[in-house]
Amino acid sequence: MRKPLAGSSIRGGAVAKRAKSEAQAESMLEVRDLAKYFDVSKPWLARMIERAPRQILKAVDGLAFDIKKGQTFSLVGESGCGKSTVAKLVVGLHKPSRGAIRFEGRDVADVRSRADSAALRRRWQMIFQDPYASLNPRWRVRDIIAEPIRVFGLIKSRGEQDEKVAALLRQVGLSPVDGEKYPHEFSGGQRQRISIARALSSNPEFLVCDEPTSALDVSVQAQILNLMKDLQNEFGLTYLFISHNLAVVYHLSDKIGVMYLGRLCEVAGSKELFARPQHPYTRLLLETIPDLEMTGREREPVAGEVPNPINPPSGCAFHPRCPFANDRCRSEIPLPTERAGHTVACHAAEEGRLPDAKFPAPKRPSAS
Amino acid sequence: MSDNPLGVSRPTSLLHRILDSDIFYSFSHSPITVLSAIVTAIFFLAAAFAPWVAPHNPFDPATLDLLDAFTPPAWEEDGSTKFLLGTDDQGRDILSTIIYGSRVSLIVGFSAVLFSVILGVGLGLLAGYLGGWLETIVMRMADVQLTIPAILVALMIDGVARILVPVHLRDELAIYVLILAIGISDWPRYARVTRGAALVERNKEYVSAARVIGVHPIKIMLRHVLPNVLGPVLVLATIGLALAIITEATLSFLGVGVPPTQPSLGTLIRIGNNFLFSGEWWITLFPSIALVILVLAVNLLGDWLRDALNPKLR
C-alpha cells in the first residue's frame, strides 16, 4: 500500500539519480519478506496444566533489504530486536519461517544438491561476537584456519595448505608461527584476527559480521575495524554488519537498517540516516549517542524500554514510546515506504506529521 | 615462563608444557594425590606383569602343594617366608592370588568403564547435539535405569546372559558377561554428563562456524564437540573405575562373577570368607585390604582430577 508522499516529488530528481547509481552496482544479497518465528511455549504437559496458550516469538517479521556488491550494510538496534537472528538466517544457521534470501539473484532455498550448496557456502562466511567461544579450544590455530579449506577441498596438498594458512595469518597481522599455538594463548583481539583469517580462508565474497567488536576494548576495536576496512578494499568484500554501536556503524557502513522488535523501521544511506533521521525510533537512537565533542549538549533521555518481544504492542511496535503515536499507530502495522531516499515504516512519516529532525547533523560533514 | 604468553614466545616442547602446567603443579603439591598415583601405578604394574612379579603362580596345579594349605602369614607362629601373606585352602600363595586377582579386577573394571563410556558418551552426544525425540528417548531411558540400583541391573543382565550362554561356555565367557553387565549398568551417568556438556558446546560459536561452512553434523560432533566434553567424562570415568571394581567384587562375592578358576579380588574375598570363622582370617582379610586400597587410591585420583579440571575451584 504505497501512497504518494508529500515532498517526494520535490526531491524526485535527486532520488532518481541516486537510485540509478545504486542500480549500477549489482546486488549481492536480496532479502524479501524474511521472517523467523520461534516457538517458546512451555512443554506440552505444563501448558495443559496451566491452560497456557502456545507462545510464538516473532524474532524477525517481514524484513526486506538489498546489499550491493562491495558495500557494507549494517543492521542496528537494541537487544532483542532480531538483528542477530537475521545474520543467522542469512548464513543458513536458521531456516526462515517465511520469505526469501537471494544470493546474486538465486534463491538460497532452491539450492539442494550438496555440491551446489557447498559452492554457495564457500562464498559467504561469518565472524562472531565472542572471541572466546568462536574458536575451538582443543584445536591448533592452523587447523582452525584451515578448516574451511579442508571442508571445501580447496587445496589438496598439505604444503600448499600450510602456505595459505601462513599467508592468512600474516594478512590479519599475526605471525605464521602462531599457527602452532592454541587459542588460549591469544588475547581477545588476536582471537578475533584468527576468526577473520578463518573466515577469509575459503576466499569468500560476502562476510556476515555479528557484533565482531562488541566484546573488545576500544583500542583493539579500532585495530579490527581498520583490518576489516583494509580487507574490504583489498578483496572487494561485501559486509553484512550487525551492531548496537551507532558510531561503529556510522564509521563502517554504506547503508544502514534500523531494527526494532523484529522489523525494519528505517533503511537509508549511512550519512543520510544520521543527517536526516526520519523514523522516531531512529531519532531516539541518535539521541543516545554520547557527546564526545563536548558541546555540552543536554540530551533529554527518552522514556520507556523495549517491550517483551513475545507480547509486542499492537500496531506499530514502537507506539508506546513514540511521541507522535495516534490511534492508527496503535492499531495498524506501518509498511515500509520510500521517502526522500529513506525507506521508512512509520504512519507519522507517511502522513507528514513528523516535525523535522532536531538532531544536529554531523558536525563535520564530509566533502561529498 | 608464563602460562599465556602474548603471542611473542616460541611454541614450547610438550614435556616442558606438561611440567609447567597448572595441573602438574596442583598434582605435585598434593601429597595424597601423589601417594594415590604411586599406589595405583603399583597395582597397575603388578597386574600387568603378574607372571614376573608374583612369587608363585597360584593357578599352576604343578606348583601347588596341599601340604602348604592354610599357612598363616610369615610373621605368625607357623608362618613361612616362602608365603609372605600365607596360603589358602589349596596351598595357593595369598600375595600371588592378590596380584593375579587385581589383574582380573582391573581388566574387568577397565573394560566395563570403557564399554559404558563409549555407550554413554555416544548416546549422550547424540542426545545433546541433535536433541528432539532422540534426546527424549535416550534421556528417559537413562532416567528409568537410574531409578534401579546399578548392582541390580548388573545382576539382572548377568542372569539373562548366563541363561543365553551355552553351559560349556559359561566359565569361559563369564568375564565378558561381567564386563557387559557392569558396562550397561553404568552408562546413564556418562550419558547425562555428556549430554549436559554437549548442550553447552552446541551453542558455542565455534560450532556455528563449522555449521556455516556445512560440516556434517556427525563430523561436528566427533571433531568439535567430543574433545570439549571429554574433561568431565574423564573425571567420571576415573571414579567409575573404582565403582566398577567394587561392582565386580560384589558380583563375584555373590558368586555370579568370575569363576574361582580365574579369581578376582571379589572371588578371593568370598572364598576366604568361608574360613573366617575357623581362624584362617588372612585368606579373606588381605584381598579385602588390597581392594580397599586400590579403590581408595583410584577414587582419590578421581577427586583430585575433578578439582584440578574445575576452573571454579582453582
Next chain:
Amino acid sequence: MALLEVEDLRVEFPTRRGALLALDGVSLEINEGEVLGVVGESGAGKSLTGAAIIGLLEPPGRVTGGKIRLEGHRIDTLSYEEMRNIRGKKIGAIFQDPLTSLNPLYTIGRQLIETIRVHMDVSPEAARARAIELLGEVGIPAPERRIDSYPHEFSGGMRQRVVISLALCANPRLIIADEPTTALDVSIQAQIIALLKKLCREHKTAVMLITHDMGVIAETADRVAVMYAGRVAEIGPVKRVVKQPKHPYTVGLMGAIPMVGHDVERLTQIEGAMPRLNEIPPGCSFNPRCPKVFDKCRMERPELMPAGRNAEAACWQFDKGGRRG
C-alpha cells in the same frame, strides 16, 4: 580537603610464580559532589581500584601499600566489620549486573527496608515510607505498588534503578559505580546516566564512575582518570582530557573511538595490546606501544607530572629538566 584520597595504592595477587602487581601506585582524589570517571581497558585495574576502596577485593588479591582516606580518616586499615559499616553508610556501591546486587528471594521493599534500618534508627513504617520515596526518586513508576515486587519482575533498566536506590539508602557521601550501564541497552543507558547525574546534583553525592566507555565518561564525569596497566596515565577535567589528551595512550585511545560525523577512512590505531600483569615492561608500561618513545621511557618509570594547564600525565615528554621526587 578532598572527600576521598587514594595515595600510592598497591594491590598484589600472589601466584605460584610470584606476586603480580595489579595496581602500582595509584593516586587520585575525589572532591565532595564530584563525579570522577575512571576509564581504562579491561585489565587496566579500574575495577580493582574501586574494589580496594570499598574493601571488597576478591581474594587472594590484597592491598600491600598506600593509603585510602575518607573524610581525612584512614579506611584501608579498618577491620572487615568496621568497613562493612562504612559501606552503605558512607560509601554506596553499584555494580554492572543488577541481578548480583539484589537477592532474588526477597521483595525489593524488604531489601530496601532492611538496608535503611541497618544504617538508620527508624521504625519499619518510616523505613517503608523512605523506601517508597527512594523508589520514586529513581524513577520507578507507581513505587507504592512496585515495592512488593521481586527483582525478576523488573526489567534490566528498572533493576539498575532499584540498585541505585539501594546504594542511596543511607545518603552516602560517595558512590562507587562499576560499569553501571554496560549491561544495558543504549536508550536505557542514557536514562541511567541522566538519573545518576540528577541524583548526585541533588544529594551532593560524589561518584567514582568506573567504565570502559569514554562516551559515558564524557556525558557524566567532571574529571577523569585514565588508567593503563595498573597505573594512572593521565588525570584531569573531562573536557580537557577528551578534547586535548596529553598522554600518548589517551591520545591513541581517543583517536581509536569511532565518532558520528567524523569521516575518517581509518581509525587511529595503537599497535599491540596492553601487557599482562606478569609482562609489564620496565620504565613506562606503555613504552613498547608508544609512538613518542625515547630512551628514558624504557628505563625509568614516570610519575604523574604537570602537563600543561589542568593536566597531569605520567609521561616523560612533559618532564621539564631534572628528575622529580
